[in-house]
Amino acid sequence: MKLCVLAIVFLLSACYGNGTDKTDSTNRPSDRSTITSNAKITLTFWRNSGNESENKAYEKLVSAYLEKHPEITIDMTLIPYADYDTKLRTSIASGNFPDIMALDASNVASFAHAGALLPLTSYMRKDGRMDDIPASTLATYTYKNEVYMAPLNESSIALFYNRKMFEEKGIPFPSADPEMPWTWDQVLEAARKLTDPSKGVYGIDPAQGFQNAGATAYFKYPIIWQFGGEVMSPDGSTARGYLDSPQTKKALRFYSDLYNKYKVSALEYPADPFPNGYLGMTIEGSWSLSYFAEKFPDFKLGRDYDIAPLPKETRQAVANGSWALGISSRSKYAEEAWNFVNWVTGPEGQVMYCSITNDIPARYSAALQFPELNKYPKNIFVVQNQKFGRPRPVTPIFPQMSEAINKVFEDVTIGKKDLDETVETAIRKIDRDYAQMLSQSQ
Template sequence: MNKTTTIVCAALLASSLLTGCSEEAGKAGSASGGEGQEEKITLTFWRNSGNDAENAAYDKLVASFMDKYPDIAVEMTPIPYADYDTKLRVSIASGSPPDIMALDAPTLGSYAHAGALKPLTAYFKADGNLEDIPPSTLATYTYQNEIYMAPLTESSIALFYNKKLFEAKGIPLPSKNPEEPWTWEQVLDAAKKLSDPANGIFGIDPAQGFNNAGATAYFKYPIIWQFGGEIMDGEGKTSKGYLDSPETKKALQFFSELYNTHGVSALEYPPDPFPNGKLGMTVDGSWSLAYLTEKFPQFKLGEDYDIAPLPKGTRQAVANGSWSLGISSKSQHADAAWKFVNWVTSKEGQVTYSTMTKDIPSRYSAAKEFPELSQYPKNIFVVQNQKFGRPRPITPVFPQMSEAVNKLFEEVVIGKRNVDASVAEAIKKIDKAYADLGAQTK
């Protein structure tokens, strides 16, 4: 690859299009073990730097691995989140990627499509204990029938509700059974009763407002699925026939009406509206339990608020997938890299990691080691994820698709634009992105 080609590839990669370099990555896809006669193998491992607990957990896992495998050294490089994706893509474009890389689930399609990742299916079948991972989780890390990443943890979202506001209005409380959710119509009925505009109280924030496209994918796609709709086809090639289905449009219309017809949701809220009594209900993540406990100790679970499963339309659904580990297709030590990946994401590795970070393990066996995960409220997040989890569309144009759908939600809610017209425009953007991708790989 000459200097000009490298620069072009790097530019494409920084915009989440790895395709310009797929041929170079593909040539290295046949690399197998490569350990040969080496006495000591050194593996490079890049990950996004996390909080103190996450960093300490990785330090412990790396140290314990090297104790177990003294013939393998792991050089771990934490990189700030804001810089991580760009640096990783540029390293791939330049032909010098790390042996092992941490990746966020939605990025799988672009990396795998470009041939930057080594398929892990054979490794998993040999000693990866596939049966210990929920099928819906495995689907999140599978592209064109190959598993490319090994999951470490999961997260999930649920319906948080202000118990005292419910009781003051005489509203029956939602079930805490993760398989007995309220319908969205029941949520709407409660939201109408809870809303008190004169006192700045709104019934529900259904999806954490309007943030970036990544937040849209995690919080808003489930609403489409819950109404029976879809975003893209199973191969991640088009949104035609999916994003424009009657079910998807019904979900979008319902979401818009929460703001523009019923007035139970607002475009802007004051800081921390839920613990400050300005929201009757909010859809939020499992990570918020620790945040509320730390920042609002007077706002107590069981007394002031409780948690229920996500609402459903015709079915239950929640987005799954988190940061996971993959192996570069260029690695000359793929077998050794798998030993590390398999160690970190094994039951033992997940228990070690989750004990320190309080994250939810992705393996059944690891989750069972934490009694609190089978008890309220965390059982809601675990059961939803294991039984009703769904991958966000696995597509090499995920960034462009996600941005188009994010814009779609903004237009129908904030811009009050016609759903049909907004959907048609989003499909056009997504299909163009995939067509452009195909043109670049020819």
């Protein structure tokens, strides 16, 4: 998989050249003049096929936009999630690029580095209302000082806890104030009281167990940040001096200790352990509220469980970034494409989209339009994201880097390997992959 991803990145780079050399956003709008004719302009738009509500929301957005712009046709292509990234990369490399594309935040840097994306900085500054978007959200879609994607929605995670289990053990509930989280020491203290291995009950699942690298990035990086650590340098070029910092190692050691020293976490759980009463606390996403309501209607928020902000050690932190919209650097219709992207990701489009999907809007003004997002429990997700959100490392080698970090968590926790040696191995791999990527793309 690693070689396949690298090969596609290099192919993109070879076809487009180094994007950082050819994507001066100050020239882009004038380089791509609006094409006028009596014929309708067709904009091709590729996105991953989402769930039913996401598909419905996009259909409504496109329909509403076309009512305002009868001179435009939107040719929207849905591609299965599992195939989307590879199909998009190979199609772009072969010259079959869409005008508009949806990308997950973690993939933006590789497409930008390859020169496949049009910088949107000047467009955003002109009429994209950048001050309506949290700076940390914009940073997620920024590579080498250029904004490449326009954010539509956000998601976030929080601490879910079983109220009845807390009451049985006489444990005070954590604060519901988004800016007053428990410390990890407080979580550990409660977890030790909640754990009962004889009943298969454990105190805390700190980061959704051990899943794929993408889940690791979203659920486990915040623990590193909360302890004051980092994963990579701000420019996404090296892990040296960051992944091996004392703060990062402290976070990794604490995570491992939850399983191996304190034994308040388990490597395996039965299906749906939290609503089924096998977990006293877990880290879940905002999407879990609707999942529990649908699948476990007798497991009631406010009666059986509640949520609180993510724990902290030295600081609060949560990962941000979701799917966003960008424009191909080779689109003949950059102005028209931007008009569509700007409307979809603007306040009106975000309200329309999130009213159907129940996601969190990326804009301050759009979030204010939903009363439920401004009170408990959903305000926890919103406030955390807006005030304490952080981009996962913005680097062209994000998949390889995530695999390496995922292996660190597994090796020190499951394999009980030496922490220092494991971290050093990961750093060498990450830095080697980055150097290889540079050499192949020059």
